[in-house]
Amino acid sequence: MPKYRYKAKDWMGKMVKGELELGTEKSVIESLRASGLIPLGVQIKSENMMAEVWRKISGRISGKMISNFTRQLATMMTAGLPMTDALALLKNQQEDGSSLYIILEKILADVRGGMSLGTSMEKYVSIFGEAYVASVSAGEEAGVLEEILSKLATNLENENEFQGKVKGAMIYPTIVIVGMLVVMVIMMIFVIPKLTSLYADFGTAKMPAITQGLMTVSNWMAKLWFLFPILFLLPTIILKIGAKNPVFNLKKDKFFLRLPIAGKLSQM
Numbered sequence: 001m002p003k004y005r006y007k008a009k010d011w012m013g014k015m016v017k018g019e020l021e022l023g024t025e026k027s028v029i030e031s032l033r034a035s036g037l038i039p040l041g042v043q044i045k046s047e048n049m050m051a052e053v054w055r056k057i058s059g060r061i062s063g064k065m066i067s068n069f070t071r072q073l074a075t076m077m078t079a080g081l082p083m084t085d086a087l088a089l090l091k092n093q094q095e096d097g098s099s100l101y102i103i104l105e106k107i108l109a110d111v112r113g114g115m116s117l118g119t120s121m122e123k124y125v126s127i128f129g130e131a132y133v134a135s136v137s138a139g140e141e142a143g144v145l146e147e148i149l150s151k152l153a154t155n156l157e158n159e160n161e162f163q164g165k166v167k168g169a170m171i172y173p174t175i176v177i178v179g180m181l182v183v184m185v186i187m188m189i190f191v192i193p194k195l196t197s198l199y200a201d202f203g204t205a206k207m208p209a210i211t212q213g214l215m216t217v218s219n220w221m222a223k224l225w226f227l228f229p230i231l232f233l234l235p236t237i238i239l240k241i242g243a244k245n246p247v248f249n250l251k252k253d254k255f256f257l258r259l260p261i262a263g264k265l266s267q268m
Helices: 025-034 049-058 063-078 083-093 099-112 117-128 130-142 145-200 209-223 225-242 246-257 262-266
Strands: 003-009 015-021 038-044
Touching: 003 025, 015 025, 015 083, 015 099, 025 038, 025 099, 063 083, 063 099, 063 145, 083 099, 099 117, 117 130, 130 145, 145 209, 209 225, 225 246
Parallel strands: none
Antiparallel strands: 003 015, 003 038
């Protein structure tokens, strides 16, 4: 289905911009009018592959963005604002074309079409999380959605605060470890091979086993240096592919939970 960009005004005269994925321009206009909006202009959106790729790279939705969205939605709905109006306001606060903007636009269209908020969010469970979506669905069924959203916002804010403290505490050790690794690689690939030629002038003098082993490793690293980027990227590729396998995820989580320090931090 093609996407259409539209400009419209609400009943208060405020300008509203967005996108709808419908079959024809006439369908978009009818949908806007059914939502209480006055259409001013509708244009089909041209596909731009490079823009889509850039949006996926730069438009990652962070946990802080989700917590802010949840807090604002809870506050608006507690104040008596209808869900559709609250979602429309939050959508218009986002940068036009950003990932969160597009998701909120689709959720808003689903809710205006009669779908529940939890059911619509199930399409984006990878963004919001299974527990989040299940809590929203349960809150809607029990009629306490505002309270559930408020509690979810508090939990997400506490989680983001804790993660920020952990990341802040890990910056210095990470810089030190990375610096040590860079120095080690430079020594093994560039410095030690020159010392090897110096030791070769000693003739038949036997070197200690540790020195011989160090030179062997240095020689191996100097010849196979091009494999290091692959070795660094390989774990990321394995984790990304394995994330689709529940058994792999279970074993991965068990492994991380058994780690001395990181395991205890992940349980907090």
